Amino acid sequence: MSAPSRDLEAAIARHPFFAGLAPELVHAVSAGAEARVVAPGALIAREGTPADVFCLVVAGKIALEVGAPDRPTLTVQTLGPGEVLGWSWLIPPHRWRFDARAVKETRFLALPADALRGILADHPAWGFDVLRRLVPVLAERLENTRVQLVDLHAR
Amino acid sequence: MLAEAAEPDEPSGPHPFAPIPYVVRSVVQETPDTVTLAIAPHGSRRIPPARPGQFAMLYAFGLGESPIGVSGSAGEGVLFHTVRDAGRITHALTRLTPGDGVGVRGPYGRGWPMEAARGRDVVIVAGGLGLPPLRPALRTILRDRDAYGRLEIIYGARTPKDLVYAAELQEWRRRGDLRLQVTVDAAGRDWYGDVGVVTTRIPDARFDPARTVAFVCGPEIMMKLTARALLARGVPASATWVSMERNMKCALGFCGHCQFGPSFVCRDGPVLSFEGLAPRLGVREV
Ligand SMILES: Cc1cc2nc3c(=O)[nH]c(=O)nc-3n(C[C@H](O)[C@H](O)[C@H](O)COP(=O)(O)OP(=O)(O)OC[C@H]3O[C@@H](n4cnc5c(N)ncnc54)[C@H](O)[C@@H]3O)c2cc1C
Ligand code: FES
Numbered sequence: 001m002s003a004p005s006r007d008l009e010a011a012i013a014r015h016p017f018f019a020g021l022a023p024e025l026v027h028a029v030s031a032g033a034e035a036r037v038v039a040p041g042a043l044i045a046r047e048g049t050p051a052d053v054f055c056l057v058v059a060g061k062i063a064l065e066v067g068a069p070d071r072p073t074l075t076v077q078t079l080g081p082g083e084v085l086g087w088s089w090l091i092p093p094h095r096w097r098f099d100a101r102a103v104k105e106t107r108f109l110a111l112p113a114d115a116l117r118g119i120l121a122d123h124p125a126w127g128f129d130v131l132r133r134l135v136p137v138l139a140e141r142l143e144n145t146r147v148q149l150v151d152l153h154a155r
Numbered sequence: 156m157l158a159e160a161a162e163p164d165e166p167s168g169p170h171p172f173a174p175i176p177y178v179v180r181s182v183v184q185e186t187p188d189t190v191t192l193a194i195a196p197h198g199s200r201r202i203p204p205a206r207p208g209q210f211a212m213l214y215a216f217g218l219g220e221s222p223i224g225v226s227g228s229a230g231e232g233v234l235f236h237t238v239r240d241a242g243r244i245t246h247a248l249t250r251l252t253p254g255d256g257v258g259v260r261g262p263y264g265r266g267w268p269m270e271a272a273r274g275r276d277v278v279i280v281a282g283g284l285g286l287p288p289l290r291p292a293l294r295t296i297l298r299d300r301d302a303y304g305r306l307e308i309i310y311g312a313r314t315p316k317d318l319v320y321a322a323e324l325q326e327w328r329r330r331g332d333l334r335l336q337v338t339v340d341a342a343g344r345d346w347y348g349d350v351g352v353v354t355t356r357i358p359d360a361r362f363d364p365a366r367t368v369a370f371v372c373g374p375e376i377m378m379k380l381t382a383r384a385l386l387a388r389g390v391p392a393s394a395t396w397v398s399m400e401r402n403m404k405c406a407l408g409f410c411g412h413c414q415f416g417p418s419f420v421c422r423d424g425p426v427l428s429f430e431g432l433a434p435r436l437g438v439r440e441v
Contacts, residue, residue, distance in 0.1 A: 061349075063344075063350065065344075072343055072344075073343065075341065075343070075350045077351045078348075078349045101344075103347055104347065140355075147376075148352055150376055
């Protein structure tokens with residue numbers, strides 16, 4: 001695999017998800033990574049299709065959408081700079097569970113999921129570090145979903 | 156109409172329960188079920204000026220009274236109240252049209268601790284109809300902006316169509332001396348703002364926790380979770396103030412209808428420090 005660009009590696013190291021983790025880990029995950037810019041309205045992930053990248057949001061806004069045949073599409077959460085798009089890349093069957101759409105022009109770093117899974121499996125300590133960053137994201141989204149279910153606005 | 160509202164007999168000064176007649180000047184439809192009423196005194200009597208966070212008892216003639224926060228005031232004793240149709244009385248209040256009469260007594264209760272906020276960063280968190288009782292506090296801060304530190308407003312509603320004060324939100328958004336975050340729980344594709352519960356915006360809010368005062372108003376569960384998120388950011392429970400709602404009758408500390416633990420919400424609140432409330436709201440980490 002080609003050597004990652006220094007700029008890209010630095011951008012990944014600066015992103016809150018990877019900030020403070022081992023430089024060697026950041027270097028490894030940077031291989032094959034891409035900085036992407038998408039226009040407002042662009043679909044970044046489609047429900048049910050392979051989750052082949054792990055996205056670190058750098059700028060802009062991404063909407064997680066739920067569609068149902070009998071209802072208009074609903075945005076259930078937006079993600080902004082410093083946040084990450086999902087964990088489907090890590091959890092089998094590695095398929096997106098939501099549609100993700102850019103609300104405005106959005107920049108993100110896309111790390112290839114295959115390579116990432118390989119690196120984390122080969123280096124359990126790094127794998128643990130990444131899980132320690134990912135689990136709070138999961139826990140927070142779960143708590144927020146619960147709060148939405150309770151309906152904060154109901155008396 | 157107002158003509159039907161007889162002036163109470165006043166042999167020895169006004170009775171504390173006697174509403175003062177007001178007349179509706181204008182009605183703004185904020186959302187499908189919520190209006191803002193501008194009401195003016197009908198005659199020479201008017202209630203004293205309200206402090207931010209206080210409420211009044213609004214009397215829908217023939218039906219009864221509801222406690223409603225004062226959401227603004229203007230010259231000539233004009234009061235603004237933003238009312239959501241939640242039941243019998245509020246339904247009648249939301250149906251009023253200009254020229255209709257309404258009885259008012261108050262203002263009651265303890266409002267937002269504006270003095271404690273001076274010189275500090277202020278975080279205002281509103282859920283749904285929690286914004287109206289916070290608006291006078293916000294306007295007080297904006298009138299004397301230099302007396303306060305950073306100002307962060309976080310406003311959450313169920314959906315975009317449940318947001319009130321559209322024009323003012325635009326105006327606040329344009330100001331350089333405050334930061335406004337608006338978020339909704341769910342939205343369609345025509346919404347370009349944030350989606351997520353109000354607590355998700357707190358990690359992103361800009362303030363110095365050691366010198367911050369937080370004013371929080373909304374449904375109880377929202378206030379509890381918000382105060383908890385503020386605690387996690389380092390804002391002590393003693394610096395977070397919430398506005399409680401309880402069913403009320405007298406609003407004068409006589410009847411006990413509004414009792415919440417040792418407090419009477421009408422007299423000791425509605426604004427109370429989260430420090431004393433936390434155990435009553437089931438929050439143990441304070
Ligand atoms: C200090 C204070 C300030 C308030 N400010 C506002 C305001 O600015 N705008 C506004 O629209 N409403 C406000 N409210 C709430 C408002 O007073 C109630 O919605 C109203 O009294 C309900 O009366 P109703 O006859 O319309 O409904 P009802 O027919 O009596 O009841 C409708 C439903 O609301 C519930 N309910 C009734 N009263 C309350 C209450 N006080 N708190 C929670 N649930 C209640 C009932 O249990 C019932 O489920 C405030 C309440 C308090 C205590
Ligand atoms: S409403 Fe009567 S004591 Fe509070």
